[in-house]
Amino acid sequence: MADAIPVSVTVNNRTRRGLVEPRLTLADFLREQALCTGVHLACEHGVCGSCTVLMDGEAVRSCLLFAVQADGSRITTVEGLAPDEQTLHPVQEAFRDCHGLQCGFCTPGFIISVAAFLEANPNPTDDEIRHGIAGNLCRCTGYQGIVAATRQAAAALREEQP
Amino acid sequence: MKPAPFQYHAPETVADAVGLLAEHGDGAKPLAGGQSLVPMLAMRLTRFDHIVDLNRVSEMFGVTADNGGVRIGAMTRQAAVEHDGTIAERVPLLHLATPHIGHFQIRNRGTIGGSVAHADPASEYPAVMLALDGTAEIASTSGTREVPASEYFESTFMTALAPDELLVGLRFAAWEQPAGFAFDEIARRSGDFALAGAAVGIGIDEAGRIDRAAVGMLGVGPTPLRAASVEAALMGLAAADAGADAAEIGRLAADDMDPIGDIHASEEYRRRAGSTLVGRVLGDALAQLTTEASDG
């Protein structure tokens, strides 16, 4: 068996040290060692987007990275998006307001993807929104609520930073 | 859905990386963006005792202006290609093709070298590389060699790369003459691999006649393909005349394809939809030339 390797990863602003087998995915590291169970795993081969996290500010599939590769990087999961325990991030707020979820399984991945998408494109058209969320799958909502939530979050974030 | 155990190596130079490949032979595999390799490992379609991670090999990243064209390090992320100004100016087809690759989360990790090394026949970059006669720079412990795109793609997922070789960079020459470029593909959903796609570059001489035609196709054969019949039919035509006949000329591409039928589309559908698409993309590329001419 391959030797375990020490890693140090900053997860939601806290440094997490761990010993990881090379084949341990970043998603499993985040869930099992950093206890960020908001990182959801469904397909585990990069298609569904449920495990999307920010790595050094960029949205990535955490099931397609090994934890060893994240050594020294900064990870944000859905748990780390809101400014504090009492406040939701504008994207989370918009998903709640617009029925952007039903069962909620895909939601953490969507929230992270939408936050990253709006950072790059603060004023998207509906068509751009649909392309922007294409990398995440939802089997409940039919996406209408998610598109509406993204629109609302875009407006809210623009107001925050005029 | 967990990969089999492996030894992890994170070299920081090309020399160390090729050294590891030479040492471990068939048992070693380079890891670039992981957007194709990790799914295959997770599904246990393949396994390797040694994974050689290229993500800390800094000399393999980045875009440099090169002799009028560009040189792109193999580890350059697809997202970096998408947003690079030099590439947009000098190799517009790469810029136009990139947004069609998967989703932005995939492009944040996926690399241009990984796409070209993986050589999925439905991938965008291999078709662009073939259309533009790009060059692969390949390194091993015995030195470096250069392979032109026309000799690089051997069959489905098979390239000129040997197991102990590393793709270190790609080179593309800029076109000297006035030229129009267009790219498009047909996919069931945004971000899916294409059922058929076309990458077209058309150059004209001083008299406005076509003196260079590059038509690359994806998804319609075991490798990316050139539509040689279309290219031959275009040479010497006035751009405006070719534009008027673009749909008809595009249909010639049906003879240049070698598609398979699968669950996503039949062989016949790929041939018909693909050749219609070639005509449409050809029309788009030619329209740029004629608009530019009338603007100027």
Ligand SMILES: Cc1cc2nc3c(=O)[nH]c(=O)nc-3n(C[C@H](O)[C@H](O)[C@H](O)COP(=O)(O)OP(=O)(O)OC[C@H]3O[C@@H](n4cnc5c(N)ncnc54)[C@H](O)[C@@H]3O)c2cc1C
């Ligand atoms: C949901 C999803 C959708 C996708 N959609 C598309 C799409 O529409 N179009 C498309 O083209 N791709 C698509 N991809 C694949 C993606 O573009 C991959 O990034 C790309 O095919 C491989 O690049 P990579 O850097 O991730 O390479 P990896 O996955 O790390 O490696 C792929 C293969 O290339 C080898 N390799 C990588 N780099 C080198 C090198 N420098 N030298 C030698 N060998 C090397 C590896 O050993 C491996 O065999 C998709 C992937 C996902 C998960």
